[in-house]
Amino acid sequence: DTEVIKDQYTYNIVGKIPGTSSDSMILLSAHYDSYFEGFQDDNAAVAMIIGIARALIHGGYRPRHTIVVCALAAEEWGISDTKYDWSTGAYRQVFEARPEWSGHVIADLNFELPAHAHSTRDAVRCTYEYADFVRGFVDAVQMPKGIYPEGMTTLYPIETWSDDFTMAISGIPSMVNDFSGGPFMENYYHSQYDNQDVYQEAVYQFHHECYLKLVMAFDRLVLPPMNFSNTIKAVISGIHENALSFASEEQDSLTARLEKVQELCSQIYTHICQINQKYAELTALKERTAFRKSQETNAAALLKIFRKTQDYLVRLNWQDEVMFPQEAAAWNIRQLEKARISLEKNDITDALKALYRV
Numbered sequence: 001d002t003e004v005i006k007d008q009y010t011y012n013i014v015g016k017i018p019g020t021s022s023d024s025m026i027l028l029s030a031h032y033d034s035y036f037e038g039f040q041d042d043n044a045a046v047a048m049i050i051g052i053a054r055a056l057i058h059g060g061y062r063p064r065h066t067i068v069v070c071a072l073a074a075e076e077w078g079i080s081d082t083k084y085d086w087s088t089g090a091y092r093q094v095f096e097a098r099p100e101w102s103g104h105v106i107a108d109l110n111f112e113l114p115a116h117a118h119s120t121r122d123a124v125r126c127t128y129e130y131a132d133f134v135r136g137f138v139d140a141v142q143m144p145k146g147i148y149p150e151g152m153t154t155l156y157p158i159e160t161w162s163d164d165f166t167m168a169i170s171g172i173p174s175m176v177n178d179f180s181g182g183p184f185m186e187n188y189y190h191s192q193y194d195n196q197d198v199y200q201e202a203v204y205q206f207h208h209e210c211y212l213k214l215v216m217a218f219d220r221l222v223l224p225p226m227n228f229s230n231t232i233k234a235v236i237s238g239i240h241e242n243a244l245s246f247a248s249e250e251q252d253s254l255t256a257r258l259e260k261v262q263e264l265c266s267q268i269y270t271h272i273c274q275i276n277q278k279y280a281e282l283t284a285l286k287e288r289t290a291f292r293k294s295q296e297t298n299a300a301a302l303l304k305i306f307r308k309t310q311d312y313l314v315r316l317n318w319q320d321e322v323m324f325p326q327e328a329a330a331w332n333i334r335q336l337e338k339a340r341i342s343l344e345k346n347d348i349t350d351a352l353k354a355l356y357r358v
Contacts, residue, residue, distance in 0.1 A: 002034050006080050010073035012093050017056060019066035021289055024299065025101070026218050027068045027108040027172065028052060029163055031075030031089065035190040038076075040198060045111035046071050048204070052212045063219050064292075065106065075163055076190075090163035094170035102171035103303045106224045109211055110164035110176045115204035118182035121150035124214075126175035127168055128234060129306060131156040132269065133225035134175060137217055141210060147202050156230070160320045169314055171307030173224065177207060222279040222295045223272045224302045229265035231309055232258055235324055242330035272302075332358045 010033070019025075030045035037043075053069045070093065078088025094101055107130070122143075126134045135154040143151050155178055158164050164174035179185075188194045236258050239251055275295060282288045315325050335354045342351035 002036060002038065002077075004077050010077075010089060012073055012089050012097070013071040015053065015069045017053060017063055017067040017069075019064050020062050021285075021292055022065045023104060025066045025068050025105045026063070026215055027070060027101070027105050027167070028111075028215070029070045029072055029090070029108055029167070030111045031072040031163060033073055033076045033089075035076060035194065036192045037195045039195045040113040040116050040184070041189065041194055042075070042112055044115040044199075044204065045113070048111055048114050048208055048211075051208050052215065055208070055212055056215075061216070065219050067215065067219075068105070072163055086160075087163050087166040090166040091170075094167060094172065099170075102307060103300060105167075105172045106221070106299070106303070107218050108164060108167040108172045108174035109214065110162055110167065110174055111207075111211070112162045112176055113179040113184065114177050114207045116184055116198050116200050117147055117203045118179050118184050119150075120148060122148040122152040123155045123178035124152070124175055125155040125158055125164075125178045125180075127173050127306075128157050128230040129226040129228055129309070130173050130175060131230050132227045134214075137214055144202065144206055147200070147206060157234070157322055159322060160316065165322075169310045171303060171310060173226065173303075173306055177211070220280055221276045222292050223275050223299050224306075225269075225272055225276065226302050226306060227265065227269035227272075228305065228309065229262045229269060231313065232262040232265055235313065235326075236262065238324045238327050242327050244330055244333060 013032075028049040030049050031042045032046045034041060034043060049069050049071070053067060056063065056067065072089040072093065074089035074092075075087050078085040124134050124138055131154055138152050138154050141152050158168055158174060158176065159180065161180055162176055164176040167174040184198065188198055236255055239255055239258075243251055275298075279288065279291055279295075282291055313324055315323050315328050317323055317328065317331070335357045338354035339351040342348075342354060
């Protein structure tokens with residue numbers, strides 16, 4: 001059970017399985033602070049990341065990338081007396097304790113509430129850039145009967161519900177098992193009812209096996225499988241949805257330039273896939289080592305670009321929903337316009353309502 005005391009120290013707990021041929025890392029993360037017993041949220045997830053690591057070790061698997069297991073503190077109970085109390089442990093881990101992880105971790109697999117089927121369809125929620133790779137993996141998953149009748153899908157982009165968002169904005173491409181829908185969130189989430197009574201062993205075992213295989217799929221790669229065209233496509237869509245009539249010429253010009261960037265990004269992703277395929281076909285250790293060495297600069301460049309997309313393109317509104325910067329600007333311009341119209345009508349109340357929404 002959880003006891004919350006203000007102004008205490010908490011600790012992130014880290015373990016590693018050393019890689020054989022790479023300085024890059026694959027991160028498994030989950031938080032261990034909780035409301036009440038926190039059986040699903042998130043003790044089952046902490047047990048799962050340890051279980052996956054244990055299976056790799058007991059199976060004699062020797063990863064090429066270093067596998068890092070990180071039990072994170074202060075996801076539920078972070079900074080006191082602030083709206084933004086969440087994911088403090090993750091934030092300090094990647095921005096203060098280990099800032100060098102950004103640029104070296106090729107993927108963070110974060111887990112929340114993994115021992116319960118939250119709907120009839122399972123899902124992996126990931127960043128825009130990993131959607132194609134994750135979709136290819138998910139589409140090949142053999143789903144056991146009786147747990148997810150509608151199978152499994154890929155969702156993107158990530159949301160602010162868990163530590164994977166903090167990992168992403170630090171420059172670590174991330175994903176999480178989707179848990180945001182269904183009756184559990186309404187009836188059990190963050191309550192005394194999140195206990196062993198909601199345990200579903202078949203779901204839990206499936207997630208162990210599925211995400212272990214996803215770790216191994218990432219481990220077989222030499223380049224992070226990033227498709228930035230998904231990101232640019234979403235930016236273009238946001239411009240269309242939030243078009244401002246007085247800036248139509250500038251928006252058309254920007255959209256045309258972005259469409260060229262989108263095409264270039266698609267070509268880059270095709271090239272990444274070709275390089276990863278070529279690496280997968282190498283059998284001799286000496287050849288694989290030399291090939292990986294030749295791609296280190298490219299791998300670092302891709303992670304650097306990913307960090308840049310996060311810095312430039314990720315913002316939040318007051319409801320902590322992820323949005324692009326131009327969407328925030330367009331929203332604010334509309335609120336100012338509503339306030340101007342209301343003031344012309346001498347309607348002070350509606351003018352203030354509009355301004356509060358900025």
